[in-house]
Amino acid sequence: MHVSQTFIPTRREVPADAVIASHRLMFRAGMIRKLANGLFAYLPLGLRAFRKVEQIIREEMDAIGALELKPPVMAPGEIWKESGRWEAMGDAMLRAQNRAGADLVVSPTAEEAFTALVRDELSSYRQLPLLLYQINTKYRDELRPRYGVMRGREFVMKDAYSYHAGEAGLDETYQAMGRAYRRIFKRCGLSVIPVRADSGAMGGSGSEEFMVESVIGDNTLILCNACDYAANVEKAACRPDHPDPAALLPLEPIDTPGVKTIEELCVFLQTTAKDCIKTLIYRVRQAELDLSGAPGCAGLLRRKNAPDAPEVYPEVFVAALIRGDLDINEAKLAGVLKAPEIALAADVDVVRLTGAPVGFAGPVGLRSLPVIADESVSAMTCAVTGALAADRHYRHTAYGRDFSPWMLTDLRTVRAKDRCPVCGGELYEKKGNELGHIFKLGYKYTRSMGVHFLDENGKARVPVMGSYGIGVDRALASVIEEHHDERGIIWPLAVAPYQAVIVPIKYTGPVKATADRLTVELEAQGVETLLDDRDERPGVKFNDADLIGIPYRIVVGDKNLSGGVPKVEFKHRKDTGSQLLEVPKAAETIAGLLRGELTQLRREYT
Ligand SMILES: [Zn+2]
Numbered sequence: 001m002h003v004s005q006t007f008i009p010t011r012r013e014v015p016a017d018a019v020i021a022s023h024r025l026m027f028r029a030g031m032i033r034k035l036a037n038g039l040f041a042y043l044p045l046g047l048r049a050f051r052k053v054e055q056i057i058r059e060e061m062d063a064i065g066a067l068e069l070k071p072p073v074m075a076p077g078e079i080w081k082e083s084g085r086w087e088a089m090g091d092a093m094l095r096a097q098n099r100a101g102a103d104l105v106v107s108p109t110a111e112e113a114f115t116a117l118v119r120d121e122l123s124s125y126r127q128l129p130l131l132l133y134q135i136n137t138k139y140r141d142e143l144r145p146r147y148g149v150m151r152g153r154e155f156v157m158k159d160a161y162s163y164h165a166g167e168a169g170l171d172e173t174y175q176a177m178g179r180a181y182r183r184i185f186k187r188c189g190l191s192v193i194p195v196r197a198d199s200g201a202m203g204g205s206g207s208e209e210f211m212v213e214s215v216i217g218d219n220t221l222i223l224c225n226a227c228d229y230a231a232n233v234e235k236a237a238c239r240p241d242h243p244d245p246a247a248l249l250p251l252e253p254i255d256t257p258g259v260k261t262i263e264e265l266c267v268f269l270q271t272t273a274k275d276c277i278k279t280l281i282y283r284v285r286q287a288e289l290d291l292s293g294a295p296g297c298a299g300l301l302r303r304k305n306a307p308d309a310p311e312v313y314p315e316v317f318v319a320a321l322i323r324g325d326l327d328i329n330e331a332k333l334a335g336v337l338k339a340p341e342i343a344l345a346a347d348v349d350v351v352r353l354t355g356a357p358v359g360f361a362g363p364v365g366l367r368s369l370p371v372i373a374d375e376s377v378s379a380m381t382c383a384v385t386g387a388l389a390a391d392r393h394y395r396h397t398a399y400g401r402d403f404s405p406w407m408l409t410d411l412r413t414v415r416a417k418d419r420c421p422v423c424g425g426e427l428y429e430k431k432g433n434e435l436g437h438i439f440k441l442g443y444k445y446t447r448s449m450g451v452h453f454l455d456e457n458g459k460a461r462v463p464v465m466g467s468y469g470i471g472v473d474r475a476l477a478s479v480i481e482e483h484h485d486e487r488g489i490i491w492p493l494a495v496a497p498y499q500a501v502i503v504p505i506k507y508t509g510p511v512k513a514t515a516d517r518l519t520v521e522l523e524a525q526g527v528e529t530l531l532d533d534r535d536e537r538p539g540v541k542f543n544d545a546d547l548i549g550i551p552y553r554i555v556v557g558d559k560n561l562s563g564g565v566p567k568v569e570f571k572h573r574k575d576t577g578s579q580l581l582e583v584p585k586a587a588e589t590i591a592g593l594l595r596g597e598l599t600q601l602r603r604e605y606t
Contacts, residue, residue, distance in 0.1 A: 001498070003532045008045050010544050020216055022477035023148030025489050029548045031497075038145025038153030040473075045548060048497035050156075053476050054135055056187045056494065057158045060180045066131045066160050071113045073137050077103025079112040082449045088340070094141050106139040111445045111467060114161040118463075119451040125165045128453065128463060131173055133160035135472065147216055149473035150433070160468040163446070165455065170440055170464050174206055177438050177468045181210055184470065185435065186605040188479055189492030192435060195221055195230040206440040210470075211432035212478045221432045222414050226425025234331035237410055238418035238427060242379035243274065249382060249396035251364070257391040260359025262324045265393065269384060276324030277377055277385040277397065279361040281345040281353060281369070287313040288338035294370035294406050296353075317345055317353055317369045319361065322411060323376035324384075329413040336372065336409055354388050362386035363403040364394055373405035374412050435478060436470040489549030490574050493597050498530040500590060501550035503541045505557035507533050514566065514583055515556045521587030527552075527594055549573055552590060554581075 008030040015034070018024040026032045031046025042050055058068065077095065080086040081103075085093075094106040107113065114132055121127070135158045145153050160177070164170040178194075185192040192210040209232060211221060222236035223229065231237070259268045262276050291297040291313060300313045318337065320328050334342045347358050353368045354361045362385035363371050377383075383397045397403070416429045443462055445451075452460045476495070483490045493499060500522055504515040515531055522529040530550060532541045545553050555569040560580060568586055571578035581589055 001530050003530060003534055006044055006530075008544075008548065009043070010547055017146075018148065020147050020150065020481065021484050022150060022480040025480055025484055025547070025549075026148055026477065029489060032149060038142055038151075040149050040152055040154075045497045049479075049491070049495055050472065050476055052495040052497070053188055053479070054156070054158075054472055057184055057470055057472065057475075058135065060184045060187075061133050061158065061160065064131070064176045064180050066133045069114075069117075069132050069134050070136065071107075071110060071117070071134055073107055073139075075105045075107050075110070075113050077105055079116045079449065080105055083112050083115075083445055084448055085112070092140050092142070094139050107136075108138055108140045109157075109469075110134065110136070110138075110159055111161065111441070111465075112449070115445045115449050115451060115465070118161075118163055119449060122163070122451060122453050122463070125453055125455050125461075128163060128165045129169045129173060130163040131160065132162075133158060133468075148477060150216070150477045152473065155474070156472040158470045158472060162466040162468075163451075163463040164466075165453070165461070165463060167464060170466050171206070174438060174440055174466055177466070178208060181436050181438060181468075181470070183605045185210060185475075187494050187601065188475060189483060189494065190435065190475065190478055191482060193221065193223070193230050193430075193432060195232050195432075196235055208438050209434050210436040211434055212482070213430055214433040214478075214481065215431055217431035217433040219432045219434055221430045222416075222418075222427050223430055224420040224423060224425045224427055227420060227423040229420050229422045229425075229427075231414075233414065233429070234329065235335075236414040236427070237421040238412070238414045239421055239424055240375060240379070241419065242376070245379060246382035248398055248401070251397060251402050252395050253387055254393055254395055255391060256393045259391070259393070260357075265384060266324075269393075269395065271384060273324035275380075275383055277363065277380060277383045278322050278324050278326075278328075279363060279366075279386055280320045280322075280328055281350045281361060282318050282320055282330075282333065282342045283345045283349065284316050284318055284334075284337050284339045284342045285314065286340050287316055289313075289336065291316060291370060295367050296369040317349060319353075319363065319366055319369055319371045320411060321363055321371060321373040321377045321405060323374070323380065326374065326376055327413040328374070328411050332409075332411050333372070336407070336411070354386075356386065356388045356392075357390050360386040360388060360390060360392060362388055362394060362397070363405065364388070364397060366403070370406040371403070372407045372409065372411065373399075375408060375410055376412060377405070378408055433474065433478065434471075435475050436468075438468045439466065441465040441467050484549070487543070488547035491549045491551055493551050493594065494601060496528075496549070496551050498528045498550050499594055500527050500552040500554060501530045501532060501545050501548075502554045502556060503532050503538070503545055505538050505555065507535065510561055510566075511556050511558060514561060514568065518554060518556070518568065518583070518587055522590060525587055525591035527587075527591050546573065552594070554586070554590070 010030045011028050014024045032040045093108050096104045139154050162173045195209050220233040222231050301311050350358050381398045384395045385397045387394045418427050446462050455461050502515050504511045519531045553571045560567040566583040567580040569578050570581045
């Protein structure tokens with residue numbers, strides 16, 4: 001391909017909002033242009049790289065037997081109402097009405113669409129498992145789209161959904177998908193950190209996120225400096241660090257006028273946060289956890305919309321306890337309660353439930369709601385807590401003697417310097433961006449949308465479901481984040497928009513003839529080649545070649561063509577040194593090198 005015949009508008013300047021390398025370089029290399037906030041057009045060079053990433057994903061999906069579909073981007077609002085997400089998605093979902101007044105959704109994800117398709121076709125266990133995927137456009141009305149295609153409003157995702165007769169089949173597909181994801185990222189040249197993700201509250205029993213390290217990442221990862229433990233902070237655990245038990249002293253009420261926060265308490269009582277119990281009251285909606293027998297929960301159980309959906313508690317309150325120097329991890333608490341949504345209770349509810357103003361809640365004598373304690377509390381034998389009365393606290397509170405929680409579990413937010421739960425090493429934090437997520441979804445959609453099949457005994461059953469996503473734009477941008485220098489992109493061969501670029505010093509005479517000949521020969525050998533035939537100074541062409549990052553560069557100049565066998569200069573974008581190749585053998589040598597490197601890569605990832 002001749003540069004003069006394609007459309008690669010390179011630029012020197014950078015848009016003011018391009019704060020990360022991939023955004024800057026994709027703009028400068030003429031790969032993308034912004035059409036509106038969060039909406040990008042891929043230009044020819046960008047689209048070539050995009051298609052390479054897409055193709056790698058497609059090959060690996062096909063290799064594990066996944067079947068590609070092409071559902072519409074617009075989905076009927078009806079199926080989103082069935083799943084219960086019409087409301088839950090809020091303003092992130094773009095809605096429209098057609099001329100007949102029917103609700104439509106610009107798909108932000110496709111659990112509903114795939115499940116609706118499967119529901120209409122599924123009748124027998126013999127059709128299962130089903131593993132389906134699409135590589136398709138999505139739209140999420142992000143409040144603040146940023147970082148180029150890394151967080152755009154319109155984007156392309158590969159999303160796969162699997163349907164199984166039982167958990168064992170789901171587990172098999174989930175494992176195969178995890179291996180496929182590792183191969184995909186490896187082939188793209190991406191160093192990913194697989195982390196145990198928060199599977200949320202929706203009955204998922206397995207979930208893994210594939211993260212890349214990124215300063216602008218919106219996930220906090222907890223990693224171990226001694227082993228490969230890696231977890232999203234929402235799910236991260238740590239070893240307990242209980243202090244030695246203190247001597248038991250009689251429970252003692254003390255007047256604490258106007259003292260409400262842990263900090264004020266520490267000053268007032270000359271104590272440390274480690275010796276206080278923090279009590280927080282939460283409002284919990286749609287909890288699926290069995291709370292029968294828990295204080296304050298009798299008679300609240302209701303069945304969710306669909307006939308065989310599980311029973312839930314529309315709204316309950318719980319008290320969460322944790323050592324004063326630690327923080328409650330609300331994702332963990334929501335997970336324990338199997339609730340999609342929890343929030344701190346309003347002051348009026350706190351007063352009603354604790355019988356005291358806000359700031360004086362405590363577990364001693366608290367019987368109006370279930371008390372859920374973090375494990376840190378179980379080692380506390382001489383603690384300060386609220387006394388359920390205005391301006392009153394207890395000291396010398398002992399776990400097990402003065403109170404016993406309804407449930408003791410892990411609710412702690414893990415931080416850097418806590419101890420690894422696996423090996424005891426020191427944990428540290430990193431910011432990460434999610435590139436992919438595999439997730440055992442369970443029965444959430446198949447149940448709410450009424451999917452059934454007949455099992456071997458002719459009994460109607462609900463299939464179990466998995467979901468598996470990769471953001472294609474984000475993966476491409478992440479390749480550039482990982483592979484660039486101050487001069488431009490350094491494409492890994494497998495995703496490079498072109499594999500070789502020929503730079504004639506001056507596109508005339510014997511130089512032109514040689515450059516043309518090499519282009520024809522390389523393309524005949526299957527090397528995707530760009531010939532810079534522009535009438536520009538060599539410096540401009542070299543700068544552009546470095547900027548757009550084509551892995552192999554061949555420079556054709558008068559100097560090396562005259563005297564003896566004509567030669568050209570050959571150089572890897574990633575290396576500083578170059579070598580001379582004899583023109584008659586150059587194309588074959590370069591094609592051989594390319595095949596070798598691609599084969600090597602294939603060997604590494606399989
Ligand atoms: Zn460790």
